[in-house]
Amino acid sequence: MTNTFTPVQIANELNISTTTLRRYEEQGLLPDVPRTIGNHRSYLPIHFQAFITIRSLLQGYDIPTVYEVMRKIKNGDQVQALWLVNNQLYLNQVEKQRVEEILMLIKNADFSKYRNVKMTNAMTIGKVAEMAGVNASAIRHWEKEGLIVSERDKENGYRIFNVVELRKILVISSLRKTIYYIENMKELLKAFELQSYSKIDQAFQLALQNLNEKLVTQFKGAAQLMKYVDFYTEEDRTCK
Numbered sequence: 001m002t003n004t005f006t007p008v009q010i011a012n013e014l015n016i017s018t019t020t021l022r023r024y025e026e027q028g029l030l031p032d033v034p035r036t037i038g039n040h041r042s043y044l045p046i047h048f049q050a051f052i053t054i055r056s057l058l059q060g061y062d063i064p065t066v067y068e069v070m071r072k073i074k075n076g077d078q079v080q081a082l083w084l085v086n087n088q089l090y091l092n093q094v095e096k097q098r099v100e101e102i103l104m105l106i107k108n109a110d111f112s113k114y115r116n117v118k119m120t121n122a123m124t125i126g127k128v129a130e131m132a133g134v135n136a137s138a139i140r141h142w143e144k145e146g147l148i149v150s151e152r153d154k155e156n157g158y159r160i161f162n163v164v165e166l167r168k169i170l171v172i173s174s175l176r177k178t179i180y181y182i183e184n185m186k187e188l189l190k191a192f193e194l195q196s197y198s199k200i201d202q203a204f205q206l207a208l209q210n211l212n213e214k215l216v217t218q219f220k221g222a223a224q225l226m227k228y229v230d231f232y233t234e235e236d237r238t239c240k
Helices: 007-014 018-026 045-057 063-074 078-108 125-132 136-144 163-175 182-193 197-239
Strands: 159-161
Touching (some): 018 045, 045 197, 063 078, 078 163, 125 159
């Protein structure tokens, strides 16, 4: 394997720009980069693997997490970096379980309880947000887009939601990462109201498929991460 790489060589290999490589370096995601006599960057195999790792992780993890993982590894905190990745895997599993729970809830046509919490026809926005696992701001946005409606408490003017609207919120919260367009979501909610559960089932199956694909992508990123960590492990062995 080549001992050194130019920015152009790595950029061409990974099909990205040299500007992107510099940005990663400026963000503190890489080990210190040596320079040639002419002050040009001279990347080593560890840097090449770092770039591969970043690009692979970005396919399955959010940008802040990827950047924090790379910075922790650079600072010698590999274990905490791995825990960050593990937490993202856990969140994906939690999302999958939630989608499966709501799909089962719909199939059983039992909307009296969700996760042992009784549904009523006078639930606050905070309550439904907690049950759906989303922020109250998301619910207000969905109402603004006409996906759901609320009533107002006559005493304090606060939003209150009934069971029907909570059902919609649970569906939206489960499929929001799969169905990107408001009009498509409106059509799906209409099918839900008409008890056309075959369309609902198809949408949920697609959501589960996306989560499965995300899991595979996350593990591919984790595999590249372990190759990167191995550079530091080998370096530690050499120093001993």
